[in-house]
Amino acid sequence: xxTYLDYLDExxxxxxxxxxxxxxxxxxxxxxxxxxxxxxxxxxxxxxGIGCWGKADDYIRTNAIHGxxxxxxxxxxxxxxxxxGLTVVALMGDGDCATIGGNHFIHAARRNIGVTAIxxxxxxxxxxxxxxxxxxxxxxxxxxxxxxxxxxxxxxCRLAEAAGANFVARTTAYHFKQMGQLMVExxxxxxxxxxxxxxxxxxxxxxxxxxxxxxxxWRSLKERARAVGPGGTEAPAEAxxxxxxxxxxxDAPILTGRLVSRHKPSFAERYAAVQAxxxxxxxxxxxxxx
Amino acid sequence: MAxxxxxxGNEAVLExxxxxxxxxxxxxxxxxxxxxxxxASWRLPGLGxxxxxxxxxxxxxxALVGAAMAGAKAFTxxxxxxxxxxxxxxxxxxxxxxPCVVINVMRSGPSTGLATKPAQxxxxxxxxxxxxxxxxxxxxxxxxSECFSLTVAAFNLAERLRTPVFVLxxxxxxxxxxxxxxPDTEALEIWDRPRPAGDPADYRPYRPGPDGxxxxxxxxxxxxxxxxxxxxxxxxxxxxxxKTAAASVARLVGKVSxxxxxxxRPEVVRSGGGGEGGTGAGRPVLIVxxxxxxxxxxxxxxxxxxxxLTLFRPRTLWPFPEAELSALVDGHxxxxxxxxxxxxxxxxxxxxxxxxxxxxxAWRSDGEIITPEEIWAAVRRTLGGDGR
Amino acid sequence: MLAxxxxxxxxxxxxxxGEGGQGLVVAGIILGxxxxxxxxxxxxxxxxxxxxxxxxxxxxxxxxxxxxxxFPRVLKAGVLLALTPAALxxxxxxLGPGALVIVDSDHVPDTGDVPPDADVRPLxxxxxxxxxxxxxxxxxxxxxxxxxxxxxxxxxNVEEALRRRFGVKAEPNxxxxxxxxxxxxxx
Numbered sequence: 001x002x003t004y005l006d007y008l009d010e011x012x013x014x015x016x017x018x019x020x021x022x023x024x025x026x027x028x029x030x031x032x033x034x035x036x037x038x039x040x041x042x043x044x045x046x047x048x049g050i051g052c053w054g055k056a057d058d059y060i061r062t063n064a065i066h067g068x069x070x071x072x073x074x075x076x077x078x079x080x081x082x083x084x085g086l087t088v089v090a091l092m093g094d095g096d097c098a099t100i101g102g103n104h105f106i107h108a109a110r111r112n113i114g115v116t117a118i119x120x121x122x123x124x125x126x127x128x129x130x131x132x133x134x135x136x137x138x139x140x141x142x143x144x145x146x147x148x149x150x151x152x153x154x155x156x157c158r159l160a161e162a163a164g165a166n167f168v169a170r171t172t173a174y175h176f177k178q179m180g181q182l183m184v185e186x187x188x189x190x191x192x193x194x195x196x197x198x199x200x201x202x203x204x205x206x207x208x209x210x211x212x213x214x215x216x217x218w219r220s221l222k223e224r225a226r227a228v229g230p231g232g233t234e235a236p237a238e239a240x241x242x243x244x245x246x247x248x249x250x251d252a253p254i255l256t257g258r259l260v261s262r263h264k265p266s267f268a269e270r271y272a273a274v275q276a277x278x279x280x281x282x283x284x285x286x287x288x289x290x
Numbered sequence: 291m292a293x294x295x296x297x298x299g300n301e302a303v304l305e306x307x308x309x310x311x312x313x314x315x316x317x318x319x320x321x322x323x324x325x326x327x328x329x330a331s332w333r334l335p336g337l338g339x340x341x342x343x344x345x346x347x348x349x350x351x352x353a354l355v356g357a358a359m360a361g362a363k364a365f366t367x368x369x370x371x372x373x374x375x376x377x378x379x380x381x382x383x384x385x386x387x388x389p390c391v392v393i394n395v396m397r398s399g400p401s402t403g404l405a406t407k408p409a410q411x412x413x414x415x416x417x418x419x420x421x422x423x424x425x426x427x428x429x430x431x432x433x434x435s436e437c438f439s440l441t442v443a444a445f446n447l448a449e450r451l452r453t454p455v456f457v458l459x460x461x462x463x464x465x466x467x468x469x470x471x472x473p474d475t476e477a478l479e480i481w482d483r484p485r486p487a488g489d490p491a492d493y494r495p496y497r498p499g500p501d502g503x504x505x506x507x508x509x510x511x512x513x514x515x516x517x518x519x520x521x522x523x524x525x526x527x528x529x530x531x532x533k534t535a536a537a538s539v540a541r542l543v544g545k546v547s548x549x550x551x552x553x554x555r556p557e558v559v560r561s562g563g564g565g566e567g568g569t570g571a572g573r574p575v576l577i578v579x580x581x582x583x584x585x586x587x588x589x590x591x592x593x594x595x596x597x598x599l600t601l602f603r604p605r606t607l608w609p610f611p612e613a614e615l616s617a618l619v620d621g622h623x624x625x626x627x628x629x630x631x632x633x634x635x636x637x638x639x640x641x642x643x644x645x646x647x648x649x650x651x652a653w654r655s656d657g658e659i660i661t662p663e664e665i666w667a668a669v670r671r672t673l674g675g676d677g678r
Numbered sequence: 679m680l681a682x683x684x685x686x687x688x689x690x691x692x693x694x695x696g697e698g699g700q701g702l703v704v705a706g707i708i709l710g711x712x713x714x715x716x717x718x719x720x721x722x723x724x725x726x727x728x729x730x731x732x733x734x735x736x737x738x739x740x741x742x743x744x745x746x747x748x749f750p751r752v753l754k755a756g757v758l759l760a761l762t763p764a765a766l767x768x769x770x771x772x773l774g775p776g777a778l779v780i781v782d783s784d785h786v787p788d789t790g791d792v793p794p795d796a797d798v799r800p801l802x803x804x805x806x807x808x809x810x811x812x813x814x815x816x817x818x819x820x821x822x823x824x825x826x827x828x829x830x831x832x833x834x835n836v837e838e839a840l841r842r843r844f845g846v847k848a849e850p851n852x853x854x855x856x857x858x859x860x861x862x863x864x865x
Contacts, residue, residue, distance in 0.1 A: 078358075107349070
């Protein structure tokens with residue numbers, strides 16, 4: 001029986017992240033999910049972009065590509081499209097996934113490529129000093145919205161659902177057990193899967209918005225979570241239950257759990273059928289569109 | 291089987307890619323390169339390969355990097371606007387040392403420009419388009435036959451050097467059909483990336499082999515590895531110290547320059563007894579031209595058979611075959627560069643010529659092919675002391 | 679690395695122009711294919727002026743020669759085939775001395791602007807092809823006339839190119855090619 005330690009590069013410790021950050025907890029949950037599934041290191045590829053959570057590959061002993069800002073899903077798509085048998089995981093923050101990489105995010109979901117996106121959403125750009133991102137709530141103070149943020153945030157889960165992802169889930173860094181369960185499910189999904197982990201950034205977002213100490217931020221995650229999926233205290237999610245809460249400010253409730261689970265064919269399934277058709281047709285046979 | 295065919299340049303590129311073993315294409319359609327994407331979508335799946343149309347050229351280039359690390363011979367085709375978007379992840383490919391091929395069927399810019407018309411104005415972008423110090427390898431076909439053969443060479447170089455390689459075609463070559471000699475695939479020399487050997491626990495994805503190129507594992511194979519866009523040590527672990535950075539950049543640039551013997555050599559054609567001891571009338575002139583412009587230069591030579599002219603036609607534009615050109619300069623009275631831009635290559639030629647001879651320029655930047663008459667006029671002008 | 683340039687060989691340059699959809703781009707390609715089958719060298723380029731795939735002015739340029747073609751574009755056209763008035767007027771400037779100008783006599787009635795040294799051959803190409811039930815092969819019909827009048831390639835090589843391109847659907851194209859040649863010969 002393997003444990004998360006089998007996937008952790010202990011030589012790279014200690015973790016680089018600030019005290020009170022959620023990234024270390026998310027890393028442990030992810031590596032624990034690898035262990036639960038008994039993933040082979042050789043057959044697992046972690047792809048990261050740029051950002052605090054995008055540095056997580058430094059601690060992981062699977063194959064990895066640390067790429068460019070926002071492009072993790074596009075790199076991951078290349079890996080998965082060419083070798084569908086590999087388990088491919090993209091680790092992104094809200095800057096990477098929801099902001100500079102937003103186009104890749106919606107198209108990866110639409111394409112239903114079998115990549116698992118683990119998004120650490122801390123509502124701002126932690127690595128570069130706390131600027132606002134595509135998920136920063138209206139009114140929030142960040143280092144580039146000193147008078148309060150004027151733009152609306154993305155709801156990543158609703159975005160993924162609308163774009164066509166097979167599996168969509170949300171949890172928080174506080175809900176370690178739920179996070180691990182959802183990651184295990186996501187990693188087994190043949191199509192596109194998203195686990196959004198709402199995570200605290202006490203260094204910037206919390207400080208700028210007077211959310212108190214790190215422990216107060218973690219307590220807030222606990223209190224604001226409303227589990228709607230399996231293991232939750234409320235009724236399971238139904239179609240359309242992703243309605244945003246009326247107030248989506250920094251104190252709004254966080255709907256957690258498995259929010260979408262459906263079984264549309266993945267990119268790999270459909271493309272394998274194309275390859276089979278093309279191979280039968282053989283050289284020289286022109287498809288109808290030509 | 292070797293065959294003589296009447297093929298479009300873009301078709302020949304695709305044939306060359308398949309013959310070289312390409313099995314992954316990620317791209318975004320753009321005139322005048324789209325035939326390559328269309329043919330790839332048709333031909334790759336039947337070979338067990340994958341064609342994927344990405345959401346943009348940023349993603350296309352990123353996907354090439356991913357597929358290359360998963361073992362694919364990967365390529366894309368684009369034109370100026372798409373090439374601009376690819377620059378970011380061309381840098382990624384350089385840094386993680388991902389073998390891949392980018393075909394740029396050049397069109398007239400800037401921006402959308404003359405979307406259906408040719409230019410040769412992306413050559414400095416190919417050299418320096420992505421930020422930071424980096425090597426660049428760019429091949430420049432001048433015929434449909436070379437669209438095939440230099441695409442094969444591009445894959446070979448990408449693999450053996452572990453770096454992105456560009457094929458700079460243009461709208462004229464891409465869309466024209468001509469008689470092309472396509473060799474037997476079995477007869478082609480195909481190079482594959484260096485592979486790791488030994489204990490997987492000892493594998494270092496950035497430890498160079500004897501030629502400066504690190505062997506590359508394959509995701510899903512026994513060698514587990516980590517590559518990164520950040521400055522790194524041999525293990526692929528981020529390393530920010532100056533010594534590592536200096537050594538890394540030197541190796542990245544050096545692995546191309548030290549293996550320059552692998553690059554396709556230039557063609558030199560003489561007419562009218564061109565060069566030293568020429569028998570033709572008039573003082574000998576060295577013409578430097580590549581791609582479609584070289585076709586016009588050849589016509590200039592045919593149209594003026596009694597004037598000693600030498601055509602120096604690089605097949606590898608970057609790194610430029612500097613020594614070969616330099617050796618020819620002294621045997622000529624003047625040098626003329628012909629290019630379809632306002633003068634990009636000419637600066638490099640002036641640097642190599644180093645004031646030994648006057649350097650003239652025949653240029654055109656209006657989306658039309660440069661003509662033999664324009665090149666001849668530049669020859670006369672330069673001999674008369676007014677090259678530009 | 680060194681090659682001695684050969685003197686300029688006989689270079690045949692033709693322009694086939696008409697409306698997008700008339701198939702003259704394909705006619706130019708078939709001419710090039712026939713030249714290659716004959717052991718000659720050939721280059722073909724094409725233009726469509728305007729964004730619409732059909733209806734815009736379209737031009738196919740073909741250069742044929744016994745040696746490798748250096749410049750891939752027409753410098754001075756020896757032959758112009760024009761099926762519409764625009765196809766004629768747009769390309770008058772490309773004509774070389776003593777060029778052969780083949781026009782559709784119904785659709786291009788006015789050839790007054792053609793230089794006096796040109797050899798103008800008005801032929802009822804579209805009408806004759808349609809009358810034979812070969813309207814869809816008008817391009818190949820016109821190619822038949824052009825090849826008969828110029829002798830740029832041997833007819834059997836065009837027929838072989840048609841068979842290779844159209845396979846089982848080659849028959850109407852072969853008929854069109856021969857009928858076009860007959861029209862040019864005055865038969």
